[in-house]
Amino acid sequence: MSNTVHPSPESPGDLETLRRDIVVLGAMVVEAMQAATAALLDTDLETGEKVIDGDVAIDNLAHSIEDRAYEFLASRHLAGEELRTTVAIIKVVYALGRTGDLMINVAKASRHLYPHPLDARLRGLIDRMREQATVQMRVAIDAFADMDPVKASALSDMDDAMDDLQRDLFRTIFTNTTPDEVGIHRAVQMALVGRFFERTADHAVSIGERVTYIIEGWQ
Numbered sequence: 518m519s520n521t522v523h524p525s526p527e528s529p530g531d532l533e534t535l536r537r538d539i540v541v542l543g544a545m546v547v548e549a550m551q552a553a554t555a556a557l558l559d560t561d562l563e564t565g566e567k568v569i570d571g572d573v574a575i576d577n578l579a580h581s582i583e584d585r586a587y588e589f590l591a592s593r594h595l596a597g598e599e600l601r602t603t604v605a606i607i608k609v610v611y612a613l614g615r616t617g618d619l620m621i622n623v624a625k626a627s628r629h630l631y632p633h634p635l636d637a638r639l640r641g642l643i644d645r646m647r648e649q650a651t652v653q654m655r656v657a658i659d660a661f662a663d664m665d666p667v668k669a670s671a672l673s674d675m676d677d678a679m680d681d682l683q684r685d686l687f688r689t690i691f692t693n694t695t696p697d698e699v700g701i702h703r704a705v706q707m708a709l710v711g712r713f714f715e716r717t718a719d720h721a722v723s724i725g726e727r728v729t730y731i732i733e734g735w736q
Contacts, residue, residue: 532599535589535606536662538582539613543658545575546616547651550717553623554647557710558640560631565624575617583610598731605727609661612720612727616654619713629706636693639707642686646714649679653721660728669732672725679718686711 549568556565586606589595595603635643653675660668687708694704 540662542578542613546613549620553620556624556627565627568624579610579614601731605731609724612723616717616720622713626706626710646682650714650717653718657721657724666732669725669728672722683711683715
């Protein structure tokens with residue numbers, strides 16, 4: 518994992534600093550998504566280990582943002598959009614942190630499947646799920662960075678594509694699974710991986726909902 522990202526100093530700072538750090542955290546999570554999927558598709562244990570080790574940096578930044586957001590809440594009399602933004606930041610940090618945890622699970626799946634490679638159909642579906650989850654997460658982070666309600670509202674519709682991919686994955690698993698221990702083990706792992714990507718896309722939708730909340734409040 519890259520070590521070029523530097524979080525802001527430990528202080529409450531202002532909302533703009535916290536928002537910038539959310540964008541940094543989002544970039545770290547997207548990087549983990551790419552590396553975890555590569556580890557799985559290439560049965561690359563070394564890359565998978567880097568994803569697992571790199572989650573410490575994601576957790577550290579997530580905890581830093583969350584702590585500063587709570588301190589910001591406690592030290593100021595917030596109302597209106599400032600209050601909504603601070604509350605939303607805490608929720609977005611949770612979504613990104615959970616996504617990082619899901620990518621650890623994807624990386625660990627490469628261990629469970631090693632040394633058996635995936636067949637071409639499964640590889641293609643997992644890569645498309647990675648691509649869809651990445652697109653949604655990047656749109657979510659862009660929506661948050663720009664406070665863009667149009668991008669935020671588009672995420673729910675985008676999620677339909679991930680649901681279709683998950684159904685395709687399950688159909689492929691059920692069709693191609695061999696009734697032996699290795700085949701069943703592989704099927705379970707691939708179903709779990711599909712769920713991890715589907716949950717990642719859900720977290721992107723959740724971030725979009727927080728953007729709408731900041732701009733409009735709950736309607």
